[in-house]
Amino acid sequence: MITVLGIGPGNSYLMLAGTQRYLEDATLVIGSKRQLSLFPQVASKQLLLPKLSVLRELLTTRLDDNVVLLASGDPLLYGIGTWAFHQFGRARVQVVPGISSIQYLFHQTGLSMNECYFTSSHGRVPDFDFLLMHDTIGMVTDDKIGPYEIAQAIVKRHQHRQVIVGEMLSYPEETITTYPAEAVEQRDYQMNVVIITNA
Known part of the structure; x- marks a missing residue:
């Protein structure tokens, strides 16, 4: 077994x-x-x-x-x-x-998971036109499509969204940062997941 x-x-x-x-x-x-x-x-x-x-x-x-x-x-x-x-x-x-790390991030930020769409960019290219039809999205990321790339997809579609990035969740180095999509930095993000919400 x-x-x-x-x-x-x-x-x-x-x-x-x-x-x-x-x-x-x-x-x-x-x-x-x-x-x-x-x-x-x-x-x-x-x-x-x-x-x-x-x-x-x-x-x-x-x-x-x-x-x-x-x-x-x-x-x-x-x-x-x-x-x-x-x-x-x-x-x-x-x-x-x-x-899950997504579940943990929702609880750390006090956001409800009701009506949320869950997805992943790990090893694939998300359909951002479809994803961004949803009010709240929880996303597992990888090192190719992470917070910056997700934010750029939002900006390209002229949406005003908040991007919440959780890094090293539950570890002593845990960092949770909320950005307007246009302000997400282009840098390495450590073991992260992302929540996208309406601004």
């Missing part, structure tokens, strides 16, 4: 109760370097996350084992849980939810 374990946005105090039980029962724990560093108590059964093609081959040989695949945030909100379901089917995969 593959357990895709949501571990929240980063800080251990935001992990859901029961996380430790899944780790203790696992024969193998797979995750990124950052994710694995949160669980030194299971260091002897950790494996650094490989490329997805390699991961698929590995998991195919371990379907009778109790493998935990760590997922930042919530595994089914633009996370690896969807990939696992597609590769192995629901009979061989269980997903344990976690608090």
Whole structure:
């Protein structure tokens, strides 16, 4: 069985109760370097996350084992849980939810998630004409289409929006900044998600 374990946005105090039980029962724990560093108590059964093609081959040989695949945030909100379901089917995969970084940012800013449209720019080009028809958008970003590129798409369409950028959410270095779209800086943003609202 593959357990895709949501571990929240980063800080251990935001992990859901029961996380430790899944780790203790696992024969193998797979995750990124950052994710694995949160669980030194299971260091002897950790494996650094490989490329997805390699991961698929590995998991195919371990379907009778109790493998935990760590997922930042919530595994089914633009996370690896969807990939696992597609590769192995629901009979061989269980997903344990976690608090997503988008959810966390909404709560930190006191904004309601009602009527929000959730999306991601990770590895793809969003349809900004469609997205910006919505009043509130929560977006997972990547290093190609991040806060600055999103803001430029807003400006290009002559909309007046606020862009809320959450960086390093739940970590000591957490930074949450609200910009008018035209003022978003062109710089590197660390582990960020974005909320777009009406100005």
